Amino acid sequence: MAESRKPSPPIASRNCDDPQIDYKEVAYLLKFLTPQAQIVSRKRSGFCTQCQRELKQAIKRARHLGLMPFVQ
Amino acid sequence: MTNTYEAMFLLDNQVVRADWRQAKTLVTDLLAKNGAKVLCARRWDERKLAYTIRGRTRGTYLLAYFEVDGPALNGMRRDFELDERVLRYLMLRVDALPAGELEKAAEEGVEGYVVPTPPTEESVSYERAVFGDLADRPIQEPSRRNHAPVEGPDADGEGDAAETNEAAVAEEI
Structure with missing residues (x-):
């Protein structure tokens, strides 16, 4: 029987009432990328649906401006 | 209906190196041409790009806030697309001008404010770009x-x- 892997802890906890995630906070957004620069899943980020959507939008805006990589 | 917008521009470092104020007016003039009332505009940062854009590895970011009617944005987009000195732009509607933004923008207007000259483009060899530090290692049998x-x-x-x-x-x- 295959051993069950312990799930890794969420990257960050976030209060949904906080101000919207900003694309200019690149250092914060970089935490939510995998080594290949993919956006991490909701399971890994620990965000709720709305927060994850904000995160996705912010990362994609930063990528467009050349602040963050598409691939690495 | 008039809205407040936040806009981030990625400018070519060659223009910035020549004269920062000229680079700034290049953007604000294009905004004003389309009927925008520019609230403030300032240098956000100069940094290395995450990927090459039109052969540039570095660029200067300009952050501007302005008020304009929504339909005027189409004309602005066309202008910025045509201008080769603007590498990338992003315009977003905001509810209000963020606090402290006017003060930061005013710092640039003070006499004696010097914009740091952007560093020269790094010429990176293909091997270094692909393999990073590994490119320096001696080849082992x-x-x-x-x-x-x-x-x-x-x-x-x-x-x-x-x-x-x-x-x-x-x-x-």
């Missing part, structure tokens, strides 16, 4: 033992030597 035996008169002798080495290691253990 691959060890024979990990490869298929080489055809030739010496192949057998070397193979035996490798085997005896393995045997010696096994005895030590």
